[in-house]
Amino acid sequence: MIYQFMEYELDPLNFSLKKNGENLEIEPQVFNLILFLIENHNRLVTRDEIYKYLWGDKSVLDSTLSNHIKNARSILGDNGQHQRVIKTVHGRGYQFVSEIKIITEHPALNKANRFPDVSPHKSIWITLVSIAFLSLAIFLIYPHFHVSDKVSGLENEESIKKSLAILPFENRSNLKDDVFFTNGIHDELLTRVSKIHQLKIISRTSVLTYRDTLKNIRDISKELGVSTILEGGVQRAGDEIRINVQLIDAINDKHLWAETYTRKLSVKNIFTIQTEISESIAKQLEIVLSPKNEKFPTQSMEALKAFFRATAAIDKNTNKGYQEAINHLEQAIQLDPKFAIAYAELASRYLDQIYLEGLPSETQISKAKPLIDIALKLDENSSHAYRVLAKLSMYQKNFNAGKLAYEQAIKLNPNNAEAIGALGGYYMYEGDIQKAVTLLFKARELNPKDDKLADSLSLMLLKSGRFDEAKDILTDIIQRKPDYSIAYRTLSDLYYFGDHDIANSIKTLYHSVILDPEFIATPLVLAMRYEDIGQTATSIKWLEFFLKIAPNSREAEITRADIYTLLKQYNKAFDIYLKEVKKHPYHLYSLLELGEKTGRINEAIARCRTISPELFFDDVVIDSRNMSTAFILGRNLKSQGKSEQANKLLQGSLKVARKEVYGGRQSIHYNWVARILLALGDKKAALKSFEQYVKLGFHSYAIINNPDYNSLHDNTEYQKLVSIMKSRLKLEQKKLKILESHGKLNLPDLPANTLSAN
Template identity: 35%
Template sequence: MPDKTKPLIKIRLLGSFGVSVGEQPVDSLENLRLQSLLAFLVLHAGESLKRSRIAYTFWPDSEEKQALTNFRNLLHKLRHALPAIDHCLSVDSQAVCWKRDAPYELDARTLESAAQNAAPQADNTRALPNLEKAALLYQGELLPDCYEDWAIPFRDRLKHSARQVLSQLVSILKENGHYAEAIGHCCALIRLDKLSEPSHYALIELHALNGDRAAALQAYKRCEAQLQKDLQIPPGAELQALHKSIVEGTLKRKSTYQKTEHTPQGSDTDQANPSPPESSLPPAKPKLGYALFASFAVLIALAGILLFRGSDPSTTPAEKSIAILPFENRSDIDADAYFTDGIHDDLITRISQVEDLKVISRTSVMGYRDSSKSLEKIARELGVATIVEGGVQRSGDEIRINVQLIDAQSGYHLWAENYTRKSTAANIFALQSEIADAVSRELQSVFTPPGQASPPQIPTENLAALEAYFYGRANAINTTSEGLAKAIAHYKRAIEIDPDFAEAHAAIALAYLNQIHFSGKPVQAQTGIAQGHIAKALELNNTLSNTYVSLGQLKYYETDYVAAERAYQTAIELDPNNTQAYIQYAISRHYQFGDYQTALKLSLKAGELAPRDPGPRLEQSSVLMSLGRVEEAKALLQQLIAEDPQNATAIGRLAWLYDESLNQYDAAIRLYRQAYALDPTNQNLSSRIAWAYFNLGDEEKFISWSERDIAVAPASHKVTFLKGFIHEFRGEIDESIANFSALKKSDQFYHWSAYKVTAAAVAAGRYPEAIEGFTVAYPWAANPDCAINASNLVQVIDYVYLLHLNGRHEQSRALGDRVIAFLPQATRISHTGYKFFDAHLYLSRGDSAGALAAIREFVELGGSTTLLGKETYTQSLHEEPEFKRLLDIVESRLAKQRQQIATWEAKGELAPIPDLEVSLGR
């Protein structure tokens, strides 16, 4: 019970802000930030709020330490401005709590309490005083001057409570013949949602029942004009029928329209929000028994609105764009956040299939969770015209979801709906098709993904399987080694529960394939497992876009690059908003076909769909490096790191830029170490560090990091590559060549394998063996008209040299001429550059000066690598004075870089090397 000896604090948050202590108004809370903090605390009454949570909510863009300082200062100011709240607060160093039994009154709390008690009673007139009091409390939205995101769910919830109260009032008053009073409350309902056809229906009917036919017809005209203005649709069939009955004078005293029930026979009814008996309101919007598919229907409707709005020829493409912001988990259980995010993810996937509608990716919108930015600013950053917000709550065996569509520029709510149902699979089947069809008819929208003549299949009948799938997808998003392992475990459970869950099969296949790169898993084993899941997914449902992304990855590792690209193209045809399909297609164009311009266009398209997602920009940076636009790539990566200083992938990619495009191995190693400290299970980073030390000429560090990499991922496709160089450095040439020979075409470093094995044969004077082995590795090279592109340029140059060694001079020169003509299109120094290898081309022509000129250009551009002094094909130049001079320059650069690393290490300025057990994930 509240302590009556303490002064009573009265707080008004609805319509305007006001506070009084006792009967004395408080004028010291004019600061909006203080008002917002007070509202936040009192609306969370009874909940212990961690200081870090409040700090992040109010200052999401600040560093944690600064945000906590800001909160401490603001709380101090609030307590100083309103000393009486010390009786209401429990404060310690970790948390703050507004006591539920504190001496206070809150208009919002009184309103919600009245709404909860608004259920029909035997004598409804007894509920009238409390309902009318609650209706008077709702003088407008919660904190109308507050634009912070945390307030939105409370604002929506209270608006819903007000709607419940007013609807109950209208029903009771109408039932008792008090039409004039009911009209006033019905007008308030319409002010809450001017596009609510049920509210307009009630108002028109009440005017008619009150004997005012002219007012009824005017109300219909206003409704018709509003719907046409905002949605460009006519009133629904029920409204038109009501209008006709008023015009013809056939409306009876009792409503001619009975509420339609959408609950399947035998299922549980909605006890949380029951409708009044014999309500004059038209049927509510269809409600889906299970929130996931309710949300599908809602967003299908939203897509219909957007497409209908965009049907006018003057509509610009930007108007047909939408961002679905992260849904709020309004359950008491933190674990339900996975479920909420899963619903949100699937909504994005489903709505993205609407033709000509630009839908922002999940990863881009997730950055706006709990953001304090205005919707207008978020929309501007994402490049969209409309925003969807919503929330999900599970309580017992019931689930509630609310969704609203907002015009971002004006802040105007275009459409909103709330759903409450039992959380059972039984409700899904009976309603899913019916609701989708009904909404499509009502909004004149079409939701049929390409190639589908019928509504989309329901992913799974089993709620537990769906939840396991959601957990898996949440873990797979960041593609860390640990995350992928957890994702696979959850996907396995989903498939065990429902073996016919196609989406789960597609997702687990992609996770297994991603483990090849991020976890160092063996190619053959992973592709073997993935293949079965992809086949099953295609058998169950061959219209899933993500299945074709997985198929493309599988074909990529099977080195069938043409089939891989066909799969990516199919994925995009099925879902034109599938960001991952564009990225993978870009990677294929980039690395397998050397088509940098198309790769850049594809990555830019992915970036348009996912403007806040690191993935597209990471690929853009790689393509820019290949195009020689290094400074642009660097700026892009630095921007990513500024946005998220903990982004190990972006830091590692910047290290790669310094490594491959600038040959600044000291800076690269420093950044690699930073990324590795953030993501110690990333086997890709440890091998990169090893290779940077290789280029730097530090054989000891190369061996130690290689051995670490091998210990972390002993079955990786990189192991045989690293072992080959370890044996070479130790003088174990036979063992070295044996390892290089064991590399497969699907391995990342297969080009090195072909070069090292061929070079060993050349060094031994076995030229026929060298060219024979080379053409086995690259059968396309034997074609005199073979295509030359940036991806195969180095291999073509080497083939020109091998042709020369084997006395096939005419063929060598002809192919060499084609290579020289292509060189201006390629870059010399980058991860896909040809470095100094064009020297081989000039040596094949007996042009030592040309070969030295090529090496000189490489060095003058900043090229530095110990490979220069060890390379087999340029052996004939190694005693030339000019070559020695250039080699001295390179060695001097590398020595300075090695010294710089030693200095950083001595000063403790390099990120610590994680314990091996940590890297092993133990």
Template identity: 30%
Template sequence: MSLFNELKRRNVFRVGIGYAVAGWVLLQVVDLVLENIAAPDWVMKVFMLAVAIGFPVAVIIAWAFELTPEGIKRESEVDRTRSVTQSTGRKLDRIIIGFLALAVVFLVINPFERGDGPDSPTAVPAQTASEPAQREKSVAVLPFAFRSTNEEDAFFAEGMHDDLLTQLAKIGSLKVISRTSVMEYKDTTKKIPEIAKELGVATIVEGGVQRSGSRIRFNAQLIDAETDEHLWAETYNRELTAENLFEIQAEIARAIAQALQATLSPSEEALIDRALTNNLEAWKSYQRAVILRAALRPETIGVGISEVNHALELDPGFAAAWSLKAILLLQQYWFYDTNIATRDAAWEAIQQGRAIDPKLPELDIAEGYYYYWGFRDYEKALPFMERAAEALPNSSRAHLGKAYVLRRMGNWEGTLAALKRGSELDPRVGINHANIAETLNRLHHYEDAKLWMESSQSLDSNNPFSFTILAEISLLSSGDAKNFARFSRLYPAPNPDSQLNKWLASLYLDDFDTALQDVKDWPERYLETKDIHVTRPMLLGLTHLYAGDTDVARPLLLEAKQALETLLGQHPENYPINRSLCTITGGLGELSNAQQYCRDSLATAPKDAFLAGDFKFYAATGLALAGDSQAALELLVAMLEGKVGFSIYPIIYHPAFDGIRESPAYIKLLDKYGPTDP
């Protein structure tokens, strides 16, 4: 008898297949259980290793032994005429079918949890484009060369480059890489194929601008990255007017679409034909403001608003400039101040733009952010972001705006899909990868978060925002409080998040002297933001309280309580004030007041799925300080059981919970959710 037939007769194949299928199902169940009990990653690796080692053992046993009515015997001891291998084989067939059915159930009902499909949170970043992406109708427009030493000419070339990308972004059948990703190739010595591979496109546009008096000369060529063939080229000589600039850009956009056999819909044709302004100087000021918008610093936002105001003085009918003004004002309101007048000014700008061009997609982005940043009304914001992403299918800004709204609404699959689409369109911007890492970190997908963060750092290791995310990943994934402190302090200039994290990091390390210095260094403008409303006496009082200096802490906390209760009388629905009073009254030992303020903080908290765990955590700190360990622990369990939020480590480190650590309920919580690494 041949070896193959003998393997078949002894059911070795069936045992191998059955073991493989059963092992896969077992690993899915184990993975699901371990994820829900927050077990460390090494536990799953041990199970995988055990299953892998068991496979050859099972095959060897199937070869050497046979299951008989009398029990397991060595195959050599079984009379072939009395062998029951055929009956055993039929039983194995039924077992295999059963496990296959279970496998199908797992694949059908749990794709998102198990990481299947393109929008899985476990999908990791690719450093270069895949081959199918290379064959898309895809294009990157490199920064235009300019033949002049005049700084104004350089800015002029940048403005034309940005406008052309804006036009191409409107063509849904193309994939167009965003400006921020292509700017690194200005004056590059890299070859076209290398650039195309890094950007994930099949074609590249190169161009040059030359101004001479009142004339402009512009040349452009579309190049196949694989063959280096020129698919299209043209030179334009025109009078230098705003109308001619937009006409050139519209012609180039159509020529590229035609060369790549991309179809333009009637609505896309109309968008491409639309000129932003007929005033050249207004266009220049607008382009300066566009560049300043991306910097996202208080001083650049202010200069950007001045520039866009100048553009609107020159051309009050410049609808896109009204949209840009609204975005800049909303950036200022969300990131740096809470002045309602700033938000109202943004709404006025949106209304002015709508009166001029009601269907302008950029106004949809602005209005989406008005409801998002202005009111945290995500239900109202989403339709505007979706409409903008549909009208500007190649705008990373539109897709990222949609992603941020979905994230606040708790649509994690949609969030990751939109974040990844934005990253595909802007692949060389590290902060886009960092945003994905931040989302995965809060969803407890720590290993994937680290991979995306590594990708982000490889593109831009000095982006200040990424330091905040690196700090959070260090803390939540492994409880590395030292790196949490280190990354929090790398932020080059104070901002609300980094300032709070610095203070918390000092508390987590029991470094109370540094924590006191952190409070003294806290910029006045960041004591009151959209998320927190604290006072210096409050922060000093809590720091002294956590350090054990009760006599010093008490008068400071009483002072803070009086000031914030006065403000709360004017703004009873203010979440940050209620949150602070929850902690202050807890620190003062005022049990009933703390319980009331902590309840009110949860009742007035924004309906924000991404931060829901944070709200529970900070309410729990106040309740724990007040001595209500049961209510505090109930909130902490609810946070840990949630889909998104903090891990166990902030609970382990935060000194507010020191008073409840000996309680049986806390010990039980630590046993269930705490780290199991030796």
């Protein structure tokens, strides 16, 4: 059954919404909402009915449904004013009012296989779970599909979405040390089966949460949003290996197929068994596989074992474990120089050290790049290798190449949740928050138990202004995992951007430091928060804390420069930035700002011309990546009488800054707009933008003390707005004192302020 209305076509079987024949990106729960309203278009649907249909017994805020209605209208070209598609009956509910044409025979099915008379959504989508970059578990409380009891009564199994979870295999060997081998067999099978394009496969991170579980199959299928489950076990004995598996229809609780494979222990036999299992799964689920001449990843048993041990080490989620993984991967490559996936994974480990350990990006990129080149030369169809290539491209600031590599990774393996989530991160960076959220929800559907992914989704929701939804997700994570430091860091952003509550943002960051004192980003954020409320000395202490835990970080010198800046030793800070921008061009803004403070602006502009010559071109292009540098450069060129180029830079920056944004990013939006307008000489428009900044609830001494606003200091309206901010900041300072008196901001061993005496 397909529903057509206006220029749209909604296909429940393939979970697609098209506009004039083109597929639209849509969040799963928004799709469900539209489908539910269409199915009941002949009547008004109450909010309670929608709550029950979408979220079952889960408790969600009213704003969550309101946001879903808003998003549904947006994707259908509708809005709350016109309501030509979805009509609101205030105090009662909603109704789908656009004229609908129903095509009863789906093109994918012949006449003998028409749908029975049940809700298409409930008969097809058996539990698509809450999807929520980048990091997050939010989705467990949040958008998720629930299994309808009607599903078990379906006679037409073809209407059920092809979906599978491969649960962790049981180690049936006598040796406990064989656990790593059993897990490795499971991982390889999961990788192989995930390449079946017509099949939705739950990712490794999520299925591993069910190791040694006592939950029944039906409950697991509901939680993961799948209709079938594969269980199995592995036993090594002497020179033989035995792998037994069984495929279960989780909805109807019946076995579909089972097999035991006993072979001589060899790499060839292991991968042959995995191929046979994949083909049997496809046959049972009535999926036609295209013929492929797929190569075995390695011919060496010892190399395969080393790779399995590397995976086990990564699962420890510690720096020590990551280093062990590097050692095992290097060994695997030494044992088999043609082991493509080992090269790709080793490259990924090197790149992750940039973020996790603060190692210099240039060094890590130089290590990773040749490994990725080899991996793709050995296996041009490796989805994982393309995902790592995308990661490399992002670190190289070659963003379009990264986007294309992520898309290729997804094309090769549509179940690559990591690539889908990372592509969402790309769109977030590009400013397309809605697409970013949609992709993260899609990734969450494939990886519903990954709390890092859930955290990333909450961050995206926060950036899009959907604060209540982000809070739901973070609250769920913290309730289940009270020691999960990542969620506290994102929660601090929610307090800061959503509630404008600096004190509680700081308190939450303190808790994150206690849980994970070696995570290098947290002290930098705390330094900014204390600068916001005017406590420079404490801000400096947190920067020094960063230097204590990451003395060799790529940001270490920049942090020293920032300390000198707070101490008003601007020339020392300038000298450091002048050197560091060669390696980190994104610090050009700070260099130019310090050039203004020290009277060394010509020196700063000369360095800017060397590093970013495109800013001096006649056809200069300004985007979100160079906007801040273009602004401050334009302001200084204007003061030097170079008005033509200055105007191009300032007008281009203004256009980027005025791009509509939502949520937390509004603080950046209105602040930048006001400052650029002042540089252009439009005080009236600048004051209006600054007024919006204050009305949204933002307050910061860093903004009050910014010399960019000096030309407004005599303006009465500006003075009133600054007075409002100062009152709020005094309240934040009082709240901090109360937290301190209650022992909420106690930390062991903060470093002494060693640089303050320099």
